Amino acid sequence: MKVTEHNRITVSARRWPLLSSPWPGFIARRVGSFFVATWIILTLVFFLARLLGGDAVVASAGLNASPEFIQARRAELGLDAPLLEQYGRYLGGLLTMNLGESISLRTDVVDLIAARLPFTIQLALISFVISVIIAIPVGMLIALRTEGSRSRGTDAAFNGVTGLIAATPDFVIGVTLIVIFAVTLRALPAAGGNGPLAYILPVTTICVGLIAFISRVVKTEANRVLKEEYVRTARSMQLPTFMVLSRYVLPNVLTATITYAGLIIAGLLGGSIVTETVFGWPGIGNLLIKSMLSFDYPLLVGIVLVVSMMALLVTFAVDVLLAIVDPKSLIVKS
Incomplete structure (x- = not known):
């Protein structure tokens, strides 16, 4: 009996049913969309948050804090680094579920x-x-x-x-x-x-x-x-x-x-x-x-x-x- 291409596909589908199922592609696309959307939201919020103005370090330190203390606090939080470098560090911290430290509450x-x-x-x-x-x-x-x-x-x-x-x-x-x-x-x-x-x-x-x-x-x-x-x-x-x-x-x-x-x-x-x-x-x-x-x-x-x-x-x-x-x-x- 001559084996046609259709027969090969049919036999392959029976042996590997997932190959003929739309579910793997569906899940892969949804998972991909999830990570892309998460990255876009994170990026937008990270940079737009800086547009709020104000200085959280100064606000949390109080009016009597010395300039040296404020500068040391910024360095401790990594806020003295360039913005893109801060962004890169934040992305790296996500891999270990590290979202940083709250400036005002001084808590993780x-x-x-x-x-x-x-x-x-x-x-x-x-x-x-x-x-x-x-x-x-x-x-x-x-x-x-x-x-x-x-x-x-x-x-x-x-x-x-x-x-x-x-x-x-x-x-x-x-x-x-x-x-x-x-x-x-x-x-x-x-x-x-x-x-x-x-x-x-x-x-x-x-x-x-x-x-x-x-x-x-x-x-x-x-x-x-x-x-x-x-x-x-x-x-x-x-x-x-x-x-x-x-x-x-x-x-x-x-x-x-x-x-x-x-x-x-x-x-x-x-x-x-x-x-x-x-x-x-x-x-x-x-x-x-x-x-x-x-x-x-x-x-x-x-x-x-x-x-x-x-x-x-x-x-x-x-x-x-x-x-x-x-x-x-x-x-x-x-």
């Missing part, structure tokens, strides 16, 4: 971030989980109620309320909650991160906007899916509404929702600065504000780098999850 940057980051992650994840649990059912119910241009009043009210909430800044929501529940009713603490009660106001502040945004996405996607032929076919078979929604509508809605969810989580990790500041939350956002006010370049660059890498990892995980849920997207992306 990694230790400072490690102490604060768990509070930010807890706040972000708790807020996200609660928002998703509430927003998905709400969006599905509104989609069912407004399907086929029915109940236009409900549709207009939902869009108006959620649009107004989503457009309201977090600090306005946070301050309002503090005035009502902490100052007037004195039922909840207004600041700090100790105890379960301390989570209620900051989590609520974040959840209000998230629920409005996610429920709008779910409602829009559910309305689109409800018009598909396979959903109409399932309904014509007189299947229970819950079965139609859970088996045919929800999986397709979740594909779009997962994409937005990844962006939301990534945004929460780096965008909780306002909420943490309003509530005095001991997270990474508060630390970032302090580093900017004190011109603490190593701390500022370290925080932005860590938060950016976490956001990129979340995006990478979402891409992989979407490829698993919808293999067609894997083939297209590859």
Whole structure:
């Protein structure tokens, strides 16, 4: 029997299935994009941080510090070297997880971030989980109620309320909650991160906007899916509404929702600065504000780098999850 080129490829694919799989190329490209994006963010922040002005060494040393002490401190931190040389040293330090020393706090940057980051992650994840649990059912119910241009009043009210909430800044929501529940009713603490009660106001502040945004996405996607032929076919078979929604509508809605969810989580990790500041939350956002006010370049660059890498990892995980849920997207992306 003559062995053709097609047969050779087929036999090779059976022996080495990864050679015919799009996954290796997909993962390689995503990993490459991760490192390139991390390097670009690091480079931009490293050089742009110097545009803040000010002198962190002078600010941390105090007004009575002698010029000799300030010069010695700069030399100790390596700030007397040319900027490109400092950049090269910083890149080399990353290989050993050395992000330098905070100028203002005189503590290792990694230790400072490690102490604060768990509070930010807890706040972000708790807020996200609660928002998703509430927003998905709400969006599905509104989609069912407004399907086929029915109940236009409900549709207009939902869009108006959620649009107004989503457009309201977090600090306005946070301050309002503090005035009502902490100052007037004195039922909840207004600041700090100790105890379960301390989570209620900051989590609520974040959840209000998230629920409005996610429920709008779910409602829009559910309305689109409800018009598909396979959903109409399932309904014509007189299947229970819950079965139609859970088996045919929800999986397709979740594909779009997962994409937005990844962006939301990534945004929460780096965008909780306002909420943490309003509530005095001991997270990474508060630390970032302090580093900017004190011109603490190593701390500022370290925080932005860590938060950016976490956001990129979340995006990478979402891409992989979407490829698993919808293999067609894997083939297209590859």
